[in-house]
Amino acid sequence: MDKNLVVIGGTAAGMSAAAQARRGDPSLPIIVFERTGYITYGSCGLPYYIGNVIKDVNKLITYTPEYMKKQRNIDVYILHEVVGINTQEKYVKVKNLKSGETFNQPYGQLVIATGAVSVVPKIPGIDNNGIFTLRNIEDGIKIKEFLSSKNVKHAAILGAGFIGLELAEALRNWGIDVNIFEMLPRILPQIDEELSALIEAELEKNSVKLYKNTKVVEFKPAEKGGLKIITEGNNIFDADMVIAAVGVKPNTLLAQNAKIQTGTLGGIAVDKYMRTSCPDIWAAGDCTETYNRITKKPVYVPLGTTANKQGKIAGENAAGGSVIFPGIIGTQVTKIFNTYTATTGLNEISAKDAGMLPISAKIKHVDKAGYYPGSKSIHVKIIIDKNTAKVIGAQMAGSEGVGKRIDIFATAITAGMTVYELNELDLAYAPPVSPVYDPVLIAASSGIKALEKT
Amino acid sequence: MDKNLVVIGGTAAGMSAAAQARRGDPSLPIIVFERTGYITYGSCGLPYYIGNVIKDVNKLITYTPEYMKKQRNIDVYILHEVVGINTQEKYVKVKNLKSGETFNQPYGQLVIATGAVSVVPKIPGIDNNGIFTLRNIEDGIKIKEFLSSKNVKHAAILGAGFIGLELAEALRNWGIDVNIFEMLPRILPQIDEELSALIEAELEKNSVKLYKNTKVVEFKPAEKGGLKIITEGNNIFDADMVIAAVGVKPNTLLAQNAKIQTGTLGGIAVDKYMRTSCPDIWAAGDCTETYNRITKKPVYVPLGTTANKQGKIAGENAAGGSVIFPGIIGTQVTKIFNTYTATTGLNEISAKDAGMLPISAKIKHVDKAGYYPGSKSIHVKIIIDKNTAKVIGAQMAGSEGVGKRIDIFATAITAGMTVYELNELDLAYAPPVSPVYDPVLIAASSGIKALEKT
Numbered sequence: 001m002d003k004n005l006v007v008i009g010g011t012a013a014g015m016s017a018a019a020q021a022r023r024g025d026p027s028l029p030i031i032v033f034e035r036t037g038y039i040t041y042g043s044c045g046l047p048y049y050i051g052n053v054i055k056d057v058n059k060l061i062t063y064t065p066e067y068m069k070k071q072r073n074i075d076v077y078i079l080h081e082v083v084g085i086n087t088q089e090k091y092v093k094v095k096n097l098k099s100g101e102t103f104n105q106p107y108g109q110l111v112i113a114t115g116a117v118s119v120v121p122k123i124p125g126i127d128n129n130g131i132f133t134l135r136n137i138e139d140g141i142k143i144k145e146f147l148s149s150k151n152v153k154h155a156a157i158l159g160a161g162f163i164g165l166e167l168a169e170a171l172r173n174w175g176i177d178v179n180i181f182e183m184l185p186r187i188l189p190q191i192d193e194e195l196s197a198l199i200e201a202e203l204e205k206n207s208v209k210l211y212k213n214t215k216v217v218e219f220k221p222a223e224k225g226g227l228k229i230i231t232e233g234n235n236i237f238d239a240d241m242v243i244a245a246v247g248v249k250p251n252t253l254l255a256q257n258a259k260i261q262t263g264t265l266g267g268i269a270v271d272k273y274m275r276t277s278c279p280d281i282w283a284a285g286d287c288t289e290t291y292n293r294i295t296k297k298p299v300y301v302p303l304g305t306t307a308n309k310q311g312k313i314a315g316e317n318a319a320g321g322s323v324i325f326p327g328i329i330g331t332q333v334t335k336i337f338n339t340y341t342a343t344t345g346l347n348e349i350s351a352k353d354a355g356m357l358p359i360s361a362k363i364k365h366v367d368k369a370g371y372y373p374g375s376k377s378i379h380v381k382i383i384i385d386k387n388t389a390k391v392i393g394a395q396m397a398g399s400e401g402v403g404k405r406i407d408i409f410a411t412a413i414t415a416g417m418t419v420y421e422l423n424e425l426d427l428a429y430a431p432p433v434s435p436v437y438d439p440v441l442i443a444a445s446s447g448i449k450a451l452e453k454t
Numbered sequence: 455m456d457k458n459l460v461v462i463g464g465t466a467a468g469m470s471a472a473a474q475a476r477r478g479d480p481s482l483p484i485i486v487f488e489r490t491g492y493i494t495y496g497s498c499g500l501p502y503y504i505g506n507v508i509k510d511v512n513k514l515i516t517y518t519p520e521y522m523k524k525q526r527n528i529d530v531y532i533l534h535e536v537v538g539i540n541t542q543e544k545y546v547k548v549k550n551l552k553s554g555e556t557f558n559q560p561y562g563q564l565v566i567a568t569g570a571v572s573v574v575p576k577i578p579g580i581d582n583n584g585i586f587t588l589r590n591i592e593d594g595i596k597i598k599e600f601l602s603s604k605n606v607k608h609a610a611i612l613g614a615g616f617i618g619l620e621l622a623e624a625l626r627n628w629g630i631d632v633n634i635f636e637m638l639p640r641i642l643p644q645i646d647e648e649l650s651a652l653i654e655a656e657l658e659k660n661s662v663k664l665y666k667n668t669k670v671v672e673f674k675p676a677e678k679g680g681l682k683i684i685t686e687g688n689n690i691f692d693a694d695m696v697i698a699a700v701g702v703k704p705n706t707l708l709a710q711n712a713k714i715q716t717g718t719l720g721g722i723a724v725d726k727y728m729r730t731s732c733p734d735i736w737a738a739g740d741c742t743e744t745y746n747r748i749t750k751k752p753v754y755v756p757l758g759t760t761a762n763k764q765g766k767i768a769g770e771n772a773a774g775g776s777v778i779f780p781g782i783i784g785t786q787v788t789k790i791f792n793t794y795t796a797t798t799g800l801n802e803i804s805a806k807d808a809g810m811l812p813i814s815a816k817i818k819h820v821d822k823a824g825y826y827p828g829s830k831s832i833h834v835k836i837i838i839d840k841n842t843a844k845v846i847g848a849q850m851a852g853s854e855g856v857g858k859r860i861d862i863f864a865t866a867i868t869a870g871m872t873v874y875e876l877n878e879l880d881l882a883y884a885p886p887v888s889p890v891y892d893p894v895l896i897a898a899s900s901g902i903k904a905l906e907k908t
Contacts, residue, residue, distance in 0.1 A: 012890070045825055045885045057711040059825035243550070293880075304890050305883045326878045333882035342882055371499055371513035403887035408865050410881055412480055415869030424780045425861070426747075428796055429759045430788035431499045432856035436466070436758050440861070 003028065005318050006092060006107035008082045010034030012043075012304055013285025014113030015063065016311025017318065018074045021111075022071065025446055030074045031105065033094055038137045039063060044304050046140040051170025053207065057141060076176035085110070087278050109280050109318040112268060113311060116248035116286035116302045123157060125219030130227055131242040134163065146241060152176050156229055157240040158216060160187035164245035165199065165336045168208045172337075178207045179237055181216050181229070190332060190393050191343050192446030194362055195381055198397040202339040248302055248331070250287045263289040267298040272324040274314035282318050285309035291327035293414065294346055294392055295354040301330050331410045333403055342406035346383060346411045349419035353381040357386035358393070359454055361446035365439040367401030369431035378402055380443040382409075382419070384451055389418040393444070401439075408440050419447045457482065458547055459772050460561035462536045462708065465487030466497075466542045466566030466758055469517065471772065472528045475563075478773035484528045485559065487548055489535040492591045493517060498758050499592040501617065502736025504601070506623025511595060523747045539564070539712035541732050558733060563734050563772040566709055566722060569703035570740035570756045575612060579673030584681055585696040588617065589748025598693060606630050610683055610693040612642035612670060619653065619700035622662045626791075633663045633691055635670050635683070644786060645797050645849050648816055649835055650850040655841055686904050695785035702756055717743045719754040726778040728768035736772050744820040745781035747868065748846055749808040755784050785864045787857055796860035799847030799867045811840035812847070815900035815906055819853030821895040823885035832856055834897040835862060836863075836873070838905055843872040847899070855893075873901045 005021050007014045010032050018030050032039070042060040049057055065076035068301035077094075083102070084093035091106040118133035118256060130150075132143050146152070156173045159163045160182035169179045179204070180187075187203075187210065188196040203210050211231070218230040222238065229237040251268040263269035267289030267420035272280045285307035292299045306328055313325045333342035360383045368375040376399035385395035394409035395400040412422050423444035429436055437445075459475050461468045472484050486493070496514040503511055507718075511731055519530035531875050532547075537556070538547035545560040550684045555614070572578060572587035584596050584604075611618045614636035616755075622632045634641075634657070642650040642666065665685070672684040676692065685729050702719040715731035718778035721743030726893040728736045739761035746753045758819035767779045787796035805812035814837045821831040830853035838846035848863035850856040866876050883890055 005879050042823060042825060042882070042885065044890075045823060047825065048885055053827060054825055061459060064665075106652070120578075181851055209618050221654070259862065283584045286696075303883065305880065309889050328880045331882045333879045333884045335884060335886040340887070344880070344882070369496060369499060371496060371508055373507060374504065400887075401858065403882060403884075404855065404862070404892075407892070408858070408861045411862050411865040411869070411871075411879055414875070414879055415865070415871060417865075421868070425865055426759065426782045426785045426798070427861045427864055428785045428857060429498070429757065430787045430789060430857075432789045433787050433794070436496075436498075438861070 002070045003108045005030045005109045006105055007111045007113060009113035009115055009188055010076060011113045011285055012040055013307040013311035015040035016308045017160040017284055017315030018071060020312040020360045021100050021319035022074060022252050024316050024321050027041055027375050032076045033079045033080040036136055036138055037078050039076055041137045046134055046167035047170045049140050051173040068300040075249045081416060082254060085254055085405055090392050108203030111314050111318055112283040112287060113285045114254060114287045117251045119249050121244055123216055123293050126407030128219050128227055133244050136352050146173055149437060152240040156242045157222060158244040159246040160208050160333045166334060167243055167245055169337050172206055172424040182388050183215050185213050192347050192381060195379060195395050195397045198379060199336050199339060199341055200338050202259040206337045252287055263298050265289045265298050267300050273317050274310055274325060284314035293329050294394040301328060305347040329410060329413055333406055338399055340400055341347040341397040342402050343395045344406050344410040348383060351383060351392055359384045359386050359451050361450040362447050363442050365442045366435050367399045367434050372431040378439045380439050382443040382447040384447050389451060391417055391419050406438055419444050423448060457562045459484045460559055460564045460667050461486040461565045461567060463567035463569055464530060465567045465569040465739055466494055466495030467761040467765035469494035470762045471565040471567060471738055471769030473526060474766040474769030476526050476528060482773055483558040486530040487534040487536050488532045490590055491532050493530055495591045496502035500588055501620035502625045503594050504598055519792050529720055536708060539708055541712050544725040548735055565768050565772055566707060566737040567739045568705040568741045568742060570779050571705045573703055575699045575700050577670055582673050582675055582681060587698050596620060601628055606694040608693050610696045613700040616788045621697050621699055622789060623791050626660055635665050635668045637669050639667050646801050646835060647742040649851045650831060650847050652833060653790050653793060653795055656791050660791045706741055717752050719752050721754050727771050728764055728779060736768040738768035747783050755782060771861050783864060783867055787860055793851055794854055795851040796856050796858035797849045798860050798864040801836060801847055805837060813838045813840050813905050815904040817900050819896045820889050821853045823889050826885040832882045832893045836897040836901040838873045838901050840908060843853055843905060845871055845873050845876055859894055873898050877902060
């Protein structure tokens with residue numbers, strides 16, 4: 001039997017697994033197969049590449065196969081697609097996408113890190129030219145080539161989640177008119193409506209047209225070129241290009257074909273060691289589902305941070321280690337034009353779903369001393385479990401100061417702090433950095449009042 | 455017996471006490487006596503006022519006596535100095551500094567919030583014109599008037615602590631040559647030398663001359679105006695003005711005269727309810743000493759955040775409440791030119807003093823995704839207690855991103871997290887906000903390696 005490690009997917013999770021396995025075992029043969037032409041790129045940077053904030057796509061590419069071979073002695077094969085896993089005889093079937101030839105690669109340990117794929121909405125005409133999804137670097141290059149070569153004046157984005165909104169900003173950077181179509185009555189469902197409304201205002205301020213409660217039912221080529229977008233109710237919009245950003249789903253086809261168990265949310269099911277249901281097979285990253293540390297329930301929140309960490313755990317354990325992944329609390333942040341928005345822990349809906357009685361308070365406060373030039377507003381919503389007084393969630397929107405303040409909440413929530421303990425924190429103060437009472441503490445203080453009123 | 459609250463000092467602590475007592479008891483007569491002409495100003499903003507970052511001194515003044523009367527029904531008397539406390543008969547002796555008359559004001563409850571005073575170094579010639587200290591708003595106005603009316607080309611600062619360095623930046627904003635004289639072989643003793651060295655480099659980059667190991671022994675008026683500064687070894691420097699920023703000490707004269715107990719560090723001794731040794735007398739803010747939450751030992755760290763919080767506690771309790779102040783962990787941050795530096799918890803020296811075995815690691819990492827424009831470096835030092843693996847301190851220097859990242863550590867330290875727990879945190883990531891592995895997590899990971907190596 002081969003003593004080696006085979007990794008399916010040169011994703012962040014896959015490459016983290018390979019690198020960590022190498023640290024654990026300097027002599028283990030490690031082989032990575034990647035379907036696309038690129039490994040371990042910063043896919044979260046793609047909207048910024050499309051929006052010309054980042055000009056050179058190579059900046060998003062952290063490592064090359066050559067680097068991995070030379071520096072880590074890891075064999076990376078790009079444009080090699082794993083098309084099957086034989087869990088009995090312990091080999092993967094690999095197709096060289098350049099030559100077309102297929103071969104079997106035996107494995108000792110196997111890490112599945114196939115990532116996620118874009119959900120392509122089943123809308124008639126979705127296959128027309130000029131309609132894109134964005135998941136990997138090749139998608140990004142295609143979109144940017146289209147923008148550079150065509151005279152795009154009107155664009156449409158399907159979906160008002162984080163990626164959809166980041167793409168709206170990217171396209172506005174080109175001076176393009178942008179319509180966003182969202183089926184739900186609201187944007188950013190991770191965030192409660194008081195705060196997502198602030199982001200709606202930011203979109204409006206930046207001339208992005210948002211159509212909520214709006215279902216696109218058909219795409220048609222327009223006579224003079226471009227597309228017609230038809231929405232329910234038969235409204236017709238012009239667009240020179242469309243990006244569908246309605247979400248991603250775990251890429252589990254290989255795993256399912258190999259009878260590896262998936263979970264209730266559709267991701268590959270793994271234990272805290274990142275072990276799948278099949279011996280010697282591990283999985284990590286956006287193809288798996290994980291656990292929420294607060295509710296202990298399965299969640300599917302495909303994010304780069306989680307993928308990297310899970311990859312490390314899977315790689316270390318595949319190389320003989322015994323480390324665990326503790327789950328996530330769902331911390332997320334993004335910048336939409338000049339407004340940053342972030343969330344961590346549970347929101348009111350997910351807290352109720354978990355059987356808790358959420359008490360919340362919302363405040364607005366400055367991010368620096370009020371008298372210090374450039375001081376801006378931050379909105380904070382804090383969510384507390386009535387029974388335990390523990391902080392279980394927080395959301396923010398406002399200036400750049402949102403970015404790492406959300407992590408104070410993330411830390412407090414993970415530590416199981418009550419709102420009283422949060423209120424007593426000795427946080428940093430200097431006029432260019434924070435007001436005397438940081439917005440986090442103001443939120444804690446308001447949270448206490450809300451809790452004691454109930 | 456009077457049922458009222460008298461507050462000595464319109465400081466942040468004093469005004470917080472008054473305001474909180476009002477919240478607790480809407481009908482309690484509340485009287486505040488303030489020696490200077492201003493109350494509850496943002497004294498941490500003074501260096502920025504001097505440096506013209508803040509042009510109007512009124513921006514630093516949060517509230518006026520008129521506002522406090524109208525909005526809170528609190529009687530504030532400025533230019534009224536309390537010159538004695540009679541703890542037996544329960545009254546304070548007050549001098550009206552305008553009229554010169556003196557009167558007795560009975561108290562039911564008394565809060566002492568007399569703040570701190572600048573340490574004036576005992577150097578011959580310290581009384582010469584053009585030599586200043588900076589503590590209150592009137593000091594700030596005097597310094598700015600001097601800068602505005604005199605042709606100051608050369609200035610000297612005594613002391614390379616936070617305030618001394620902030621003042622160096624303020625004076626460089628005027629285009630003035632600045633020499634800093636520091637008796638110690640290093641700057642910023644709160645911060646370990648690996649990081650304070652980065653601030654030294656920032657001073658040099660901004661043409662501030664730093665003389666370490668340098669004791670000023672005399673000031674003399676120069677013949678052509680200005681001053682001669684003579685240092686040990688008889689080196690002579692010219693200066694048109696000097697600011698002594700060698701530290702502050704608790705203003706305890708009144709308390710000591712009234713036989714109210716002071717602590718081992720010279721501040722008024724208070725229990726966790728902010729009660730002094732004397733019945734019905736409370737104290738809060740920079741005139742008191744407090745406790746470090748990690749070592750449980752007394753510390754004197756006069757900061758605006760602590761003063762505000764202690765004032766609230768003292769005021770609430772003086773009005774019949776029963777809340778406690780849990781102590782501090784010494785979180786501090788400042789901006790020196792373009793470098794932010796911050797500290798929280800124990801440093802290596804204070805950890806050893808507390809009988810711990812500190813293990814540390816230092817890392818350098820980007821504050822945003824490396825490919826995102828404007829990404830800058832952050833240096834992080836993490837300090838771990840070898841016996842418990844708990845995080846007990848952290849220090850940072852670098853970009854603006856330092857400011858609130860230190861609070862992630864402050865939260866983790868307060869929660870008693872181990873470095874392993876810190877390493878597992880689900881922190882926010884987006885390219886404009888953080889790299890995939892936040893510098894805090896990189897530091898945790900390096901801390902684990904350092905811990906496991908020992």
